[in-house]
Amino acid sequence: MLEVENLTITYSEHPVLKGIEMAFPDHQITALIGASGSGKSTLLRSLNRMNDGIASVDGHINFHGVDINQPNANVYRIRQAIGMVFQQPTPFPMSIYENVVYGLRLRGEKNRQLLDQRVEESLRQAALWNEVKDRLKSPAQALSGGQQQRLCIARTLATKPEIILLDEPTSALDPISTSQIEATLVDLKQNYTIIIVTHNMQQASRISDWTAYFEQGQLIEFQPTEKLFLNPKEQQTADYLSGKFG
């Protein structure tokens, strides 16, 4: 569904990703790992064009066979089909309900029944429904950090994307909230393709099916998670995993 072909990304003349080739497996969790500055977050952000106007992209990112960087590609539809959850929880200053339906309202959806149904469905999928069902009208910013992040996941799910990108979604959260979000993600992979950037190698090994290791803008190794962690093919990967680097 999503493939990257010979992708090079440059920030003001300075290449941060060089010649990346990879195909993200459908309905699996792919973890992108590597040291800071390895280019993994840049790759993630370019997958739904969040780098527009910041970095220049060479090569192809194909979604259902369509290059999403074509000049006349509809960036708004791309972002609704490939949603993103950020590092810091970003609840909008409105009610829980309005947060979840934000993406739908952007498209002009007015059908009350459909909105209600999508709110329940998305909040259930994000494992937040039971905690907030009685206070959907209260401000989202009153939720705890972990709840806010699950709300952001629900908000992304509400527009029915096919792919969910997560940029270190638990690095600002406590361990209990982190494990709740991890459990949520594992449940979600039945219906969605998930790509997650994480600095936490235990997290990558706990939840992902595939792991890609990046170093200095290059994809060093892309393997099923178990294989990459237990029996890495490349010496650089082994060094990173054992803490000799990074």
Added chain:
Amino acid sequence: MKNWEKYLMGPSKERTQERVGRGITGLSILMIGLLVGIILLFLVGKGSQLFLKDGVSFQEFIFKTVWAPGNEVYGAASMIITSLLVTMVAGLIALPFALAVGVAVTEILPPITKKIIQPIIELLVGIPSVVYGLIGLTVVVPIVRQLVGGTGFGIIAASVVLFLMIMPTITSMIIDAFQAVDQDQRRASAGLGATRWQTITRIVIPAAKGGILTALIFGMARAFGEALAVQMVIGNAAIMPSIQGSAATITSVLTTGMGNTILGTPANDALWSLALILLGMSLVFNLLMHFVTRKEA
């Protein structure tokens, strides 16, 4: 052997510094409090003379529209209405312009333009009001004369001059309010497929609502209290405002009248009562601002 009792309990340089510092700040606060208190007392005392000593009723003062100190008739309603009117008009014209500039500077134009525009706006904020009055006199009044007839002096010219004067203040505060909106919010909105316009109208402006309202109230408070620039272009006739004719605000009557009345006469007391109303209004503006910012937090 060190005498710990004396060392720990005795005087030291730090203690003296602390005590002196606390003394100076305490004294300053006391002085400010005293000053405000004295001004309040003085104004209330002087402002109530008209009602207590000169036998003018408060209702008459507030609701009657005839202001004729020569005949001992003191109805300030026309000035109160004119003051409110020019303030509201100036604020309501300034708001959309200020919002537009704010959106352009923080959301649309490249960051370099902000570096150019912000100092210009701050410069405009610092221009003395007499300069705005002069511009009003030489540019605005003739244009109004051309367009609506009459002498050109009046509430239209006054509103325009006030609009020019408070617009930089409001714009500057709105830019700050927009900048206070977390960049992550904009990114999250874009990540859900929002266009820039949708992000501005649905996220940035609602999130900055408190700041926008505060800016508007602050600008209107400034307009309400402005005397000089208004006095130069409004024509100074203490009658009910009309489109073409001259009018007068509370402040312009105060500045034109203060030098021409004798202390202790009813005509002078009436001016003090006007000043009391001004004070009351700035209190209202202040409370409004507190209310808006409190609600935000």
